Amino acid sequence: MNDPEPRRIILHVDMDSFYASVEVRKNPSLKGRPVVVGADPKGGRGRGVVSTCSYEARSYGIHSAMPISEAYNRCPHAVFLPPDYLLYNTVSSRIMGILHYHSQRVEQVSIDEAYLDMSHVSGFPEALEVARHIKTTVLEETGLTCSIGMAASKVVAKIASDYEKPDGLTVIIPGEEESFLAPLPVYTVPGIGRKTSEELSRHGIQTIGDLASVDVQVLIGWFGRGAVTLHHLARGIDGREVECCDSSKSISREVTFEEDTDDREGIMNVLDRMAGDLGQALKAEGYSFRTLTVKVRFQGFETRTKAVTVPRPSRNMRDAAVLARRLIGQMLDERRVRLVGIRLSGLARQDTRQTALSDFTS
Ligand SMILES: [Mg+2]
Numbered sequence: 001m002n003d004p005e006p007r008r009i010i011l012h013v014d015m016d017s018f019y020a021s022v023e024v025r026k027n028p029s030l031k032g033r034p035v036v037v038g039a040d041p042k043g044g045r046g047r048g049v050v051s052t053c054s055y056e057a058r059s060y061g062i063h064s065a066m067p068i069s070e071a072y073n074r075c076p077h078a079v080f081l082p083p084d085y086l087l088y089n090t091v092s093s094r095i096m097g098i099l100h101y102h103s104q105r106v107e108q109v110s111i112d113e114a115y116l117d118m119s120h121v122s123g124f125p126e127a128l129e130v131a132r133h134i135k136t137t138v139l140e141e142t143g144l145t146c147s148i149g150m151a152a153s154k155v156v157a158k159i160a161s162d163y164e165k166p167d168g169l170t171v172i173i174p175g176e177e178e179s180f181l182a183p184l185p186v187y188t189v190p191g192i193g194r195k196t197s198e199e200l201s202r203h204g205i206q207t208i209g210d211l212a213s214v215d216v217q218v219l220i221g222w223f224g225r226g227a228v229t230l231h232h233l234a235r236g237i238d239g240r241e242v243e244c245c246d247s248s249k250s251i252s253r254e255v256t257f258e259e260d261t262d263d264r265e266g267i268m269n270v271l272d273r274m275a276g277d278l279g280q281a282l283k284a285e286g287y288s289f290r291t292l293t294v295k296v297r298f299q300g301f302e303t304r305t306k307a308v309t310v311p312r313p314s315r316n317m318r319d320a321a322v323l324a325r326r327l328i329g330q331m332l333d334e335r336r337v338r339l340v341g342i343r344l345s346g347l348a349r350q351d352t353r354q355t356a357l358s359d360f361t362s
Contacts, residue, residue: 005176006194009127010242012149012157013099013108013134016166018112019052022091023081025143030054034078036062039256041080051083055166072336080270085253085277088112091142098137098287102130106245115154118243123172124150131169150175153238159188163350165294177236180211189233196223208234225332251281254341260299262336271324274342279317282344290346292320294327297339305330313348 015021019037024030026034034057050066060075071078092111099106115276118127131148138146147168149160156177172180186208187197203222205211210220211234219227229327253274261267271294282289284359293307306327314320324342 002299007119008152009121009124010151010154010218011114011116011118011127011131012154013114013146014097014148014158014165015112015144015146017052017054017058018092018144019083019088020054020057021144022088022118022218023084026084026087030079032056034060034062034075034334036071036075036078036080037066037083038071038080039068040082041068042258044069044072044076046072047258053078082123084354086280087283088283091144093184093284093286094142094145095138095146096159098134098141102134105242107244108243108249111310115157117244118150124171128169128171131171134227135167135169149344151236153177153236154240154242155190155233156181156236156240159184162188171265178209178212181236182207182212186211186234189230191233192230199223208308249347250343250345251278251287251347252341252343253277254295254338257337259339260336261359264332266323267332267337267340269327270340271328271342272321274319274340275317275324278342278344279315281319282315282317282347286349287347288349289320289344290348291344292323292327293343293345294324294331295330295341295343296328296337299336299338301338306331309346313346 009012020035023035023037035054036050036057037052038050040046046068048059048068050062050064050068050071052064053062053071056073060078062071062074062078072080088111096106096108098113099114099116103116103118107115109115114269118130121127121130127150132148135146135148135264138144145167147161147165149157149163149170151157151160151172152174156172159181160172161168163170186192186200186205186209189208199222204215212231216228219231223230255270255274290313291307291309293305295303297303301358308323308327326339
């Protein structure tokens with residue numbers, strides 16, 4: 001690497017099948033059984049998707065974001081559980097606390113996943129000791145396993161954490177990025193979804209090595225300018241910093257109705273419940289929010305959103321619920337509704353004054 005930047009050491013810590021593992025931890029009789037956390041399968045007629053599933057469930061081909069009805073058909077005798085977000089948030093806070101103990105710079109990407117900048121230690125061997133210590137401490141304090149990837153960039157650390165799941169620890173030292181990445185399938189690169197990997201496959205590109213060896217101009221011809229980033233990532237080049245106070249962070253909840261509905265009061269009640277749930281999640285993580293977005297998907301899949309930003313960070317969810325009602329009221333028409341959701345973004349950990357409803361600008 002002829003990188004003029006000072007050497008960086010980045011850990012990517014990712015809990016193993018987090019929701020399902022927490023459920024097994026809560027109820028040890030589930031151990032070894034296929035556990036699926038997500039929507040109610042309703043005997044195969046349920047709507048909504050799988051949030052997380054245990055490794056035993058994965059052996060039936062079940063995975064996150066799969067329709068719950070399909071998961072049920074693949075494994076009707078699995079244990080299907082509704083998500084207990086409050087519990088997951090509590091456990092998540094303990095894990096993030098452990099991570100913050102080891103680095104000033106922690107970027108929490110989701111409830112069970114974070115990057116740590118470890119560039120302050122003497123080198124990769126010392127960082128490896130820290131990584132081992134984190135795995136042991138997380139296991140002792142929560143009973144859960146995590147997988148850690150360690151590398152000089154975020155993208156390689158992330159791919160490495162996924163390499164030996166579950167309970168993995170994969171270290172890619174500087175200079176070995178390309179040889180590590182080359183044989184892996186292209187879809188292991190974050191950001192390459194099924195569509196892109198199918199399109200790459202049509203061009204004869206199966207592995208990250210194939211992708212790295214394509215002339216970047218050819219890639220731009222296929223995918224547009226975004227291909228430059230893609231090409232860099234395929235070679236393990238990623239200058240993104242660990243963002244310790246990421247204002248782009250958000251949390252959200254959404255509910256798919258059993259049947260498309262035009263029951264306004266029912267829709268409003270669902271919004272209230274989601275706002276309450278988000279309030280608990282904010283509180284558990286010590287966050288306040290700046291922007292509230294309401295989403296509605298109508299029969300026929302047309303989706304609309306409306307957002308408001310408050311002048312000062314807030315965690316007043318009672319006012320937020322009133323506001324969410326108002327926003328959705330502006331979007332509803334005579335059509336039936338399939339799904340509603342609320343997203344809170346611009347999250348920050350800081351002391352906040354109470355924000356009054358009049359502070360919202362809609
Ligand atoms: Mg995970």
